[in-house]
Amino acid sequence: MAKRRQSKILLDRGSELLEERIRFCDGRCRSNPIRNFSVDQICRAIQDFQKIHPLQSCIEFEWKKGVLDGRLVFIKRYARGGQEVYRDIVVSSQMSSHNNVLKLLGCCLEIPEGPALVYEYPENRSLDRHIHYGSLPWGTRLKIAKEIANAVAYLHTAFPRPIIHRDIKPANIFLNQNYAAKLSDFSFSISIPEGESKVGDDLLVGTFGFLDPDYTMTNFVTEKTDVFSFGVLLLVLLTGRATRQGEIHLIEHVKLLVEQDRVHEAVDPMIRGNGGEAIDQQQLEASIELALRCTDDSGEDRPLMIEVAKEIQRIERSITAAP
CATH class of the missing domain: 3.30.200.20 (Phosphorylase Kinase; domain 1)
Structure with a gap:
């Protein structure tokens, strides 16, 4: 039976x-x-x-x-x-x-x-555990950002109908024994019809703090929906902070520090270079600037995911090339 x-x-x-x-x-x-x-x-x-x-x-x-x-x-x-x-x-x-x-x-x-x-099996478990309970070095954080940007760009461009993930966040990213990033959980994903730039969905899904404001207001999903979530992920990776701590919202907090020329205060002081050195100021500023472009309130002003991936590669190469 x-x-x-x-x-x-x-x-x-x-x-x-x-x-x-x-x-x-x-x-x-x-x-x-x-x-x-x-x-x-x-x-x-x-x-x-x-x-x-x-x-x-x-x-x-x-x-x-x-x-x-x-x-x-x-x-x-x-x-x-x-x-x-x-x-x-x-x-x-x-x-x-x-x-x-x-x-x-x-x-x-x-x-x-x-x-x-x-x-x-991902030997080093989920990214959120390392962000909140460990200390990944700066270079490893940028490498993870580059790898996830590549995966999302592939999702957007490799198929006849672009696929939007809709739930990019540290809990959906795993790390193998070499700390290579692995994107997971496509249960909320949705495809955009060929020839279209957006698709409507009455069911709002995702995670608070990572949700694109354009999407929450219009119920339209675009490639920029993932770009916003990735921008928040990048800020979390770079700063070591949660999307919200009490009344402090991460995006607004970082914007204020940038406006006051205090961008170095955005990063958790425990985050160091791979050799224990202090973080290069130019790399930090370039990374923060990219994250804020990704999280612009207007989807039209955000870069495409493939542009984001190329920019992170450029920033990462500047670390490799540094003396």
Whole structure:
């Protein structure tokens, strides 16, 4: 009876996944092959880690550590099925060939509570843990920003219909053993129709503090929606601060310091260069200036993501070239 129920769940969810793939990609997906894991494989994978608390969790899902085929994996257990879950699978499979996206290895659709997605294991966990509980050196922070900018620019330009992430934030970025950044969670992503520059969506999604004000006021999603969120991410990376501390809003706080010629005060004094040296003032100013351009109130005045990626590469090269 249980196997019959699992088979029905697999069939129903498989059909829903296929429908989402066709709808979202308009029949032109470039998905990478992913494996279909059974319930037993997922249960065995996490069995040895039952006593470990979930590595990260929210209302919709939790992350668990496991072992499959002798390999450490990261398992995302959803609390329910639905379009957002299937969208996460569809876009993750399209993006898995990119070096700065958390690679989707496979999924299990037949778990009654909700599907499980299996990813490569990021040894250094999520970026938000390092920002709030550790001290990444300045060069590593810029490298992470460059890598995520590259991933988002690819998302915007590599497909016939640009894909907008809509939830770029430190909790959705993971780091491998070499601190290479891996973007994840495409459940809120949406595609813009070919020939159009925006798409409407009555359902406002994202994370407070990272939401584009144009999007919140108009319900229209554009490439600049992600640019704004990335700009906030860049400010969080560079300053080591949360988007809001009490009554202090990060963007306004940094703007005020720039206007008062006190930009050096924006950065957490614990953040140093990779060799322990003080941060170069020109690099700091260029990075802050780029972040503020990305978070301009007007979407039209923000740069495109591909322009942002090129500018961060230029700033990073100035560190490498410094004597």
